[in-house]
Every structure is written in structure tokens, then in C-alpha cells.
Amino acid sequence: MAEKISxxxxxxxxxPHHPIIPFVIxxxxxxxxxxxxxxxxxxxVSHVYGDERAVAWKEVLAGEKAYNETGSWLPEETTQAFxxxxxxxxxxxxxxxxxxxxSLNVALRKAxxxxxxxxxxxxxxxxxxxxxxxxxxxxxxxxxxxEDIYVGVxxxxxxxxxxxxxxxxxNDLKLDxxxxxNTGLGVKVVSEEGTKRLVRAxxxxxxEQNRPSVTIVHKGNIMKYTEGAFKxxxxxxxxxxxxxxxYTWDQWEKTKAEKGQEEANKKQREAQDAGKLIVKDVIADxxxxxxxxxxxxxxxxxxxxxxxxxxxxxxxxIVGGIGIAPGANINYQTGHAIFEATHGTAPRFxxxxxxxxxxxxxxxVLLFEYLGWDDVAxxxxxxxxxxxxxxxxxVDFYNQMENATLLKTSEFADxxxxxxxxxx
Numbered sequence: 001m002a003e004k005i006s007x008x009x010x011x012x013x014x015x016p017h018h019p020i021i022p023f024v025i026x027x028x029x030x031x032x033x034x035x036x037x038x039x040x041x042x043x044x045v046s047h048v049y050g051d052e053r054a055v056a057w058k059e060v061l062a063g064e065k066a067y068n069e070t071g072s073w074l075p076e077e078t079t080q081a082f083x084x085x086x087x088x089x090x091x092x093x094x095x096x097x098x099x100x101x102x103s104l105n106v107a108l109r110k111a112x113x114x115x116x117x118x119x120x121x122x123x124x125x126x127x128x129x130x131x132x133x134x135x136x137x138x139x140x141x142x143x144x145x146x147e148d149i150y151v152g153v154x155x156x157x158x159x160x161x162x163x164x165x166x167x168x169x170x171n172d173l174k175l176d177x178x179x180x181x182n183t184g185l186g187v188k189v190v191s192e193e194g195t196k197r198l199v200r201a202x203x204x205x206x207x208e209q210n211r212p213s214v215t216i217v218h219k220g221n222i223m224k225y226t227e228g229a230f231k232x233x234x235x236x237x238x239x240x241x242x243x244x245x246x247y248t249w250d251q252w253e254k255t256k257a258e259k260g261q262e263e264a265n266k267k268q269r270e271a272q273d274a275g276k277l278i279v280k281d282v283i284a285d286x287x288x289x290x291x292x293x294x295x296x297x298x299x300x301x302x303x304x305x306x307x308x309x310x311x312x313x314x315x316x317x318i319v320g321g322i323g324i325a326p327g328a329n330i331n332y333q334t335g336h337a338i339f340e341a342t343h344g345t346a347p348r349f350x351x352x353x354x355x356x357x358x359x360x361x362x363x364x365v366l367l368f369e370y371l372g373w374d375d376v377a378x379x380x381x382x383x384x385x386x387x388x389x390x391x392x393x394x395v396d397f398y399n400q401m402e403n404a405t406l407l408k409t410s411e412f413a414d415x416x417x418x419x420x421x422x423x424x
Contacts, residue, residue: 001018002016002018002019002020002056003016003018003019003020004016004019004020004084004085004086005019005020005021005085005086005087005335005371006086007086007334007335011332011333011335013086013087013335013370013371013372015371015372015373017049017052017053017054018053018054018055018056019055019056019087019371020056020058020085021055021056021057021058021085021087021088021089021367022058022059022060022078022081022082022085022088022089023038023057023058023059023060023088023089023090023091024059024060024061024062024063024078024088024089024090024091024093025059025065025091026063026090026091026092026093026341026345026360027063027064027065027091027092027093027094027345027347027350028092028094028344028345028346028347028349028350029091029092029345029346029347029349029350029352029355030063030091030092030093030341030345031091031350031351032349032350032351032352032353032354032355032357032409032410033091033341033355033356033357033359033360033409034091034357034360035409035410036357036361036409036410036412036413037357037360037361037364037413038057039413039417040357040361040364040380040413040416040417041055041361041364041368041376041380042054042055043417043420044368044376044379044380044383044417044420045373045376047379047420047423048373048375048376048379048423049376053373058081058085060077060078060081060082060088061075061077061078062074062075062078062090062093062104062108063093063094063104064094066078073104074104074107074108079108079111079112082108082111082112082336082338083111083112083336086334086335086336086337087335087336087337087338087339087367087370087371088337088338088339089338089339089340089360089363089364089367090108090338090339090340090341091340091341091360092340092341092343092344092345092346093105093345094345094347105340106150106152108329108338109145109146109329109338110146112329112331112334112336112338113146113331113334113336114145114146114329114330114331114336114337114338115144115145115146115194115197115198115201115330115331116142116143116144116145116198116201116328116329116330116331116332117141117142117143117144117145117305117308117312117327117328117329118140118141118142118143118327118328118329118330118366119140119141119143119308119312119315119316119325119326119327119328119342120139120140120141120326120366121137121138121139121140121141121312121315121316121318121319121325122137122138122139122319123135123137123318123319123320124319124320124324124384124385124388124389125385125388125389126388126389126390126391126401127319127320127324127388127397128320128397128400128401129318129319129320130317130318131292131318133295134318134319134320136295136296137291137295137315137318137319138299139291139295139298139299139300139301139315140205140209140211140299140300140301141301141303141308141311141312141315142198142199142201142202142205142300142301142302142303142308143303143304143305143307143308143309143311143312144194144195144198144302144303144304144305144308145305145329146194146305147189147190147191147194147304147305148188148189148190148304148305148306149186149187149188149189149305149306150305150306151187151189153186153187153189154184154185154186154187155184155185155186156184157182157183157184158181158182159184162183162184162185165185166179166183166185188223188226189226190226190227190229190230190304192229192233195229195230195233195234195237196233196234196236196237197332197333198302199214199216199233199234199237199238199302200237200241201330201332202214202300202301202302203237203238203241203242203246203277203279203300204332205300206277206299206300207242207245207277209300211277211299211300212277212278212299213277213278213279213280213297213298213299213300214238214277214278214279214280214299214300214301214302215279215280215281215282215287215298215299215300215301215302216230216231216234216235216279216280216281216282216302216303217281217282217283217284217287217301217302217303217307217311218230218231218281218282218283218284218303218304218307219283219284219285219307220232220281220283221283226304227284227304227307230304231281234279234281234302235248235249235250235279235281238279239251242277244276245276245277246276246277246278246279247267247268247271247272247276247277247278247279248278248279248280249278249279249280249281250279251267252264252265252267252268255267284303284307284310284311287301287311288310288311288314291311291314291315291318292318295318312325312327312342313325316342320397321396322342322343322359323343323355323356323358323359323396324356324358324359324362325342325343325359325362326339326342326359326362326363326365326366327339327340327341327342327359327363327366328340328363328366328367328370330370337367337370339363339364339366339367339370340360340363341359341360341363342359342363343359353408353409353410354394354395354408354409355394355395355396355409356393356394356395356396356397356409356412357394357409357412357413358384361380361384361413361416362381362384364380365377365380365381368380375423379420379421379423380416382419382421383416383417383419383420383421384416384419386419387412387415387416387419390415390419391403391404391405392404392405392407392412392415393405393406393407393412394406394407394408394409394412
């Protein structure tokens with residue numbers, strides 16, 4: 001019998017053998033890639049567990065389909081379903097033009113307080129890439145998902161609100177800045193609570209997965225009281241809550257100031273030899289260089305919303321593009337999570353059965369890992385990798401490969417299923 005996923009007292013998930021999982025089919029190419037992905041999901045669960053387990057998929061509406069059927073882009077019933085069932089998955093959604101909801105994705109994240117945007121990035125051999133050594137990329141991005149400029153506090157140029165804010169800044173806060181005519185204004189929001197819960201999740205993940213480091217990516221050299229505070233709160237959280245499990249660059253700086261650089265370097269070597277997690281920081285613009293120059297130096301990354309947006313897409317390009325990049329939006333405190341394709345709707349290719357479904361398939365892999373069904377996740381990942389390496393691919397990869405076989409979206413799913421390894 002199908003049942004809801006629930007939360008245990010220790011905040012771990014209680015997952016029944018037949019969990020009910022809501023899904024949004026998505027707009028544009030969404031139906032094509034979802035039909036392919038869900039067959040892979042169901043066949044993988046059956047391949048691993050036989051009749052013992054199965055997912056009871058429950059469609060909920062959002063985007064164009066929701067608007068056409070209900071007059072609402074995001075019906076309350078859909079948001080409530082994600083609340084009630086804890087875990088869901090969605091395809092790409094159209095952003096409504098004009099007033100109202102800025103972004104359906106952002107609206108869902110806000111409604112459920114999904115404060116972590118999780119974006120793992122790794123290369124699958126054979127995937128076309130613009131770099132020489134994509135195999136050096138193996139990073140997991142923890143992007144803060146509820147704050148920064150995405151809060152949406154901004155005012156149009158020449159608006160009364162913008163003019164009043166300019167006057168307040170100059171008259172009350174003594175900014176003394178000569179605002180140009182027709183200036184739009186926005187507010188950047190960064191809190192201690194928002195920072196610490198993100199960094200806590202990143203460090204816990206790194207420790208559980210035996211990762212070597214967590215890197216705080218920020219622009220604190222310029223935005224000292226927002227991004228700079230993000231860095232400082234991150235180090236504070238690491239030292240206060242994780243103690244002897246971590247060694248921070250902040251500790252290195254303090255040791256250097258008190259006892260000199262040689263002693264600081266010695267302490268860091270001792271920490272690494274003891275297997276401690278290294279928590280370090282990098283300025284955002286430098287990090288965008290480092291992912292090309294020295295990607296092996298980075299493993300888990302914690303960063304703010306806008307930086308995370310840039311970094312995630314840049315890393316995706318290195319390993320083959322956003323079409324193969326999975327994503328998850330998670331609240332580790334409440335258990336709520338929505339897994340999603342990270343690309344757009346590509347309406348020109350709707351109903352053509354041609355697009356790559358890998359982003360939503362790999363987002364499903366993250367979903368199964370979140371449920372603790374790791375064997376299902378591994379089955380799909382290994383089969384997807386084998387399919388790409390065998391050059392049996394959709395048009396996006398086919399156009400960049402030599403001697404490849406062109407498959408439709410549905411045929412790509414068939415090939416992944418055919419490549420499932422025998423269960424031991």
C-alpha cells in the first residue's frame with residue numbers, strides 16, 4: 001500500500017516501501033524528458049528490489065499546465081502536496097511574464113524554506129567538454145537558497161520607492177552618494193541564521209561523505225557586512241559546532257598572527273595528517289578561475305545565492321553543460337526536498353522527443369540517495385555513464401561526438417535501462 005514519507009524524531013526520513021512522491025511534469029520539453037526519466041526510475045527500482053518496493057508517483061500541477069487547467073501558475077494544492085509528502089521532483093517550469101510570481105522555482109523554495117540548493121558536479125567519461133581535464137572536477141555546491149538578492153527587494157528606476165530609498169540613504173544614513181537620474185535599487189539580504197544552517201549542512205555532508213574540504217566562496221573583500229559576514233559566520237560555526245573534526249583557515253590566520261607562519265603551516269599539516277576536514281575560503285572571482293586552473297583543490301563548496309548561481313552553471317559547462325546537471329532544493333531540518341531539472345523549458349523542442357533527459361534523471365538519482373535507496377541511485381548512474389561512454393546519445397552530445405549513434409529521448413531511456421548491471 002502506498003504511504004507518505006515522514007520524519008523521525010532525529011530528523012531522518014522514514015521511507016515506506018511504496019512512498020508517494022509528487023511530481024510536476026514541467027513545461028516545454030518537460031513531458032518528453034519526464035516520460036523518459038520515470039521509466040528509468042521505475043525500471044531501476046524494480047531491477048534492484050523486484051516487487052518489494054515501488055514509487056507511487058502523484059502528479060501535481062505547476063506552470064503552463066496548471067495555468068491552463070486552473071488559472072493559477074502555482075496552485076496552493078501543489079505547494080500543500082509538497083508540504084504533506086515531504087519529497088518531490090519537477091521538470092523545468094516557465095517563468096510567468098508580467099506581474100505576480102517572479103519565478104515558480106523561487107516561489108516553491110520560499111514556501112517550503114528549502115534553504116540548500118544542492119548541485120553536485122562530476123564528469124562522465126565520453127561527455128563532450130571544452131576543457132582538457134574534466135575528470136578533475138568532483139564538486140558538490142551548497143548554494144544558500146533563500147536570501148541574497150533573490151529575496152526580491154528592489155525598486156525600479158524613477159519609481160517613487162526608489163526615490164524615497166535614495167533620500168533615506170542620504171538623509172538618514174548619511175550615505176552622501178550622488179545618485180544618477182533613473183537609478184534602480186536593490187537590497188542584499190544575508191543573515192547569521194541563514195549562513196550557519198547552510199554551512200552546517202555542507203560540513204555535515206562533507207564529514208559523512210569523507211570529503212577532504214569545504215570551501216566558503218564569497219566576495220567579502222568588497223561586501224564586508226554581507227558576504228564578509230557570511231565568511232566569518234561560516235568559520236565561527238565550523239569551530240564552535242564541529243571542534244576537533246575540522247581545521248579552518250581562520251585558525252591558521254590566528255596561529256600565524258600569534259606564533260608565525262611556520263607554526264601555522266605545521267598546525268595545518270598536522271590537521272591534514274589527522275584526517276580533519278579543512279574549511280577554507282576563496283574570493284568568488286578567484287574561485288571562477290580556480291575551477292579551471294586547480295579544480296582538484298575543491299570538493300564541497302558553500303556559497304551565497306548569486307555566487308552559487310554563477311558557479312553551478314560554470315561548473316556544469318566544464319563537465320558537459322546544464323543538460324546533464326542535477327539539482328535539489330532541501331530543508332534538512334524539516335525533511336522537505338524538491339529535486340529538479342536545472343535547465344530551461346526549451347519550448348521550440350517541445351513534443352519532439354529529441355532532448356537530453358539526463359538532468360532530470362540525475363536529479364532522480366539525488367532523490368533516491370536522499371531516500372536511502374542507494375543501490376537504485378548507483379544502478380542508474382552507472383548505466384547512464386555506460387550509455388554516454390558508448391556514444392549512444394541524444395542530439396546535444398551527438399553533434400559534438402565522432403562516430404556516435406543518435407537517439408531520441410525515449411530511446412536514450414531505453415538504452416540506459418538496457419545497460420543496467422546485474423544485481424549481485
